[in-house]
């Protein structure tokens with residue numbers, strides 16, 4: 001089990017190049033299964049979840065290889081429509097392959113991704129949408145068998161909640177379906193826009209991606225293309241919090257500040273100076289941090305649930321009392337007990353966390369229990385007096401590429417211990 005050893009209380013300073021977005025890359029990789037031509041996806045982060053998606057593509061009979069942040073996928077010989085259970089378990093977001101495999105092959109076998117560390121992760125909206133598009137779903141031995149004998153057809157699908165994964169699955173299933181699909185109350189996250197733009201580049205007919213109404217007109221075939229994955233807005237938010245919690249200054253390069261308005265506004269309220277220009281976000285936290293108005297996690301363009309834990313690390317040291325309300329996932333405060341072990345004063349009840357800023361955090365041995373909660377602990381350790389160990393690095397590695405190398409390059413005293 002790998003861990004990080006961090007000596008905190010060092011101001012970070014310098015430039016950080018931003019990685020490509022994990023959550024976009026995963027949906028785009030599923031989309032590659034729809035293409036009858038070679039796709040070259042550039043700016044793909046080197047993460048365990050991305051490699052798991054590549055393994056799924058290879059299992060499906062596609063030729064998929066990763067080299068220096070570029071994934072090449074040739075799905076012309078795709079000859080399998082089943083995702084093995086161990087790969088479904090390895091990466092819960094593998095459910096996004098459902099729409100892609102159905103779109104390409106008209107049938108699909110996989111196991112439901114199941115509950116997760118963030119709370120139950122139902123897929124009822126995904127399945128109901130597929131049924132509306134002509135898919136028959138039966139459950140056998142814990143697995144799901146999906147067939148559409150008459151082929152997939154377009155449908156009008158109103159989502160009860162703007163689910164990111166369900167919107168992606170419907171878009172993927174609809175691009176090669178017969179007729180028109182209209183998704184209302186669709187998710188508007190930038191990753192949805194990225195998926196739509198990628199599919200259009202491959203020959204799909206889609207409009208409205210990134211708005212609540214997405215319209216997809218089915219085409220016969222998709223071809224290959226070269227495409228660059230969008231920058232990771234949650235990793236950018238994490239580095240902003242690293243600057244805040246250490247009283248430092250970071251220049252994040254390769255970002256898209258338009259995706260980050262709600263996050264930037266929170267750091268400004270915390271008393272940080274934030275400047276954006278082109279693809280850069282500069283944050284300076286030279287003044288003492290102060291508490292913020294209530295932060296409510298919301299679908300985009302609201303404050304992202306994935307940034308809740310990273311931002312909490314900085315709020316733990318911000319003078320005054322801040323309140324967070326987590327509206328997206330029911331079990332996303334598991335990092336709080338670990339933060340409290342580092343001296344934070346945080347109480348949670350249901351969706352609400354009340355954070356009373358403390359003057360200092362103290363180093364401790366803490367354990368990551370999920371990806372963003374793990375990142376929060378790394379940030380708290382960077383801002384703490386003394387030495388910390390953050391265990392269960394495997395969670396953090398799912399979303400942050402070489403986190404210790406990047407943070408060391410801007411002055412952090414951090415090393416990976418492989419034991």
Ligand code: EPU
Nearest residue numbers: 023093120121122123124125126163164165306328329371
């Ligand atoms: N939900 C349902 N039924 C469904 C689908 C979703 O009840 O059929 C509920 C979920 O249980 C959750 C809420 O709706 O309470 C939001 O789920 P959504 O489907 O929007 O999320 P997701 O597609 O499972 C993606 C990201 C998450 C991110 C959320 C919200 C990927 C691979 N994952 O998950 O990212 O938190 O959208 O923005 O894109 C992360 O990166 O750490 C992460 C968890």
